Amino acid sequence: MTAHRHALGLCFVVLLGINTQAPVLAQDLENGQKLAEQCSSCHGETGIAADPTVPHIAGQSAVYLESTLIEYGNGTRQNPLMSPIASDLTSEQIRDLAAWFASFELQVTVPTLKKKKFYKAKPPLG
DSSP states (O other): OHHHHHHHHHHHHHHHHHHHHSOOOOOOHHHHHHHGGGGHHHHOTTSOOSSTTSOOOTTOOHHHHHHHHHHHHHTSSOOTTHHHHHHTOOHHHHHHHHHHHHTOOOOOOOOOOOOOOOOOOOOOOO
16 A cells, blocks of 8 residues: 555656646737747748748647747757757746747648549450
8 A cells, every 4th residue: 555655646746747847828929929029030020930940830839839948948958049049038938929929820721632543454355
């Protein structure tokens, strides 16, 4: 029974740790818009990057964006451009930026694929 309690307590601590690290969705879109000006040189004014090596951030989940900025800021994720930028942001600024880019609505066009034509083989003569 003690091993069971120990495992349960450990599980609770792990879950508590995950919960405290979970991002909180942002509140101030106007501040996010102002802060986003520094993002535009790489990610584009609309969050759609012209450089194919830079990710599009428009319309991404606020939770994803916030988690990513937190990871760049605390060194969990490394990038020579993003790490110093993110490490200078406050939690509030991160939430605001994440909310700003998450508020973008994107339209997706699914490609129409041509149907392949299958030809029946002609029966052999004779």
